Amino acid sequence: MNAITVLTQLLSVLIGVALAPLFLGWVNQCRAWLSNRTAPSLLQPYRTIRKLLHKDAVIAEGASPLFRAVPYLLFGAMATAAAIVPSLSTALPFGKSADAIALVGLFATARVFIALAAMDIGTAFGTLGARREMMIGFLAEPALLMVVFTASLIVGSTELPVMAETLAGRAVAIYPSLAFAAVAFVMVLLAENARIPIDNPTTHLELTMIHEAMVLEYSARHLALIEWASALKLFNYACIGFALFLPWGLAPASAGAEGLLLAFGLLLLKLVVAGAGLALMETLSAKLRIFRAPEFLAMAFLLAVLGLLVRLLLRS
């Protein structure tokens, strides 16, 4: 581990944190265009965060210190995740210490804390949102793990940078198992990031909220951090998807500054396409009833396991 790789590591975390609201803004813009509305500016998420940071925080009566600590915890967890997921370069010294399973655990930690914070103040909507979030989470997590296992079965490692590097370096071949895993991954991404078939991120109906119901009591800088962390989570998921299914274009460890610049350009291109695709998927599908959500996620789990099985069968 030398100074350059540490610098690359720092740079990829910073780029993740800085680009995440932009990616969210792009998805929102595409969604607005697709539904024939005037789109908000691409920089709208940054403006929202700045506005929230300037306000005075109001904390619910009887809130414990946990309630105040959770936004920082959440943001910290997502920034750590951005350090593990290869977004620009595969030379991540941090990636050696935590593999994809630890990454799933990190997401789970963040989810547990936000659910605890939602229940902490004791309002009905917070508890309702927390319960729903945990239900979605416990169904989505095994599916995500299975997706990771399918890819790591092909590569023989669970470290995301190594997986991305090996997958990119292989001879071009069709992997039916990876196709299954990719579909399952997109379904998990939609469920975990409070996107449309499961949850509507822009809803104003409290009864249908999941993620929004949990953060109803937050304001000002706490809310800003939570919003930023959600954007970062979406960005991280997109980067996991790129690392597993579109691994081309990541800068290898030996690449210099121009290599990183090229990787950055390719990352932007992939994000633009993925964001438009995400918006298209969300526009084309209707929100599912909450009781249909287990079916959706059972399908995702099933696809991921099928990918694993097909891989085992067709290897011979």
Place this chain on the structure above:
Amino acid sequence: MTLPWSAQLIHLSAALLLLLSFAMLAQRRVRSLVNLFAAQGATLVVSTVIVAWSSGQHHLYYSAAMTLVLKVFLLPAILHRLIRRLEVQWDTETLVNIPTVLLIGLLVVIFSFGLAQPISQFADTVTRSTLGIAIAVVLLAFLMMITRRKAVSQVVGFLAMENGLFFAATSATYGMPMVVELGIALDVLVGVFILGIFFFQIREQFESLDLHHLETLKED
């Protein structure tokens, strides 16, 4: 260890067949079920053509053409017509709820993959490793027949089972003799006609296509 492109494409279409079987298992609407059946037939045609091309077995082209005409166009058209005439296009109820059926289906797939592993070692075709998927498609169609209550979806399950059998024959031994295949195709066609007549009889008798009416022997 990279396989030739044709083998990779066959693997891909085998995986698609399995995926379509699960989609049929999860589908509630009869009309979409028939469309999925047609898509399964189309995938079968593609894989048969690739097998025929890569192995040089010319008689497989004829069976691919027969599958195309019969399972992609004729049978779905007949089924759509039946559904329209019988007015049964709304959601069907399954006996077990759908996530449970899907998980049972997963166990079925594991079972059939385990079953096929030793058998496929004796075959010497390029496609032998897809035998497990073929058995899984047959058993999943069987599962669909068991878990559905309405007659039309059971018939679609029966036809999907025949798809799986056809695929098993192609993957294990490059297809059955032409006479057998023609016989099966005729059987399936006639079967659908007869079952279509049965639908009308059942509905006339019980005013519904729900098959649990057939479980009691006499009127109370």
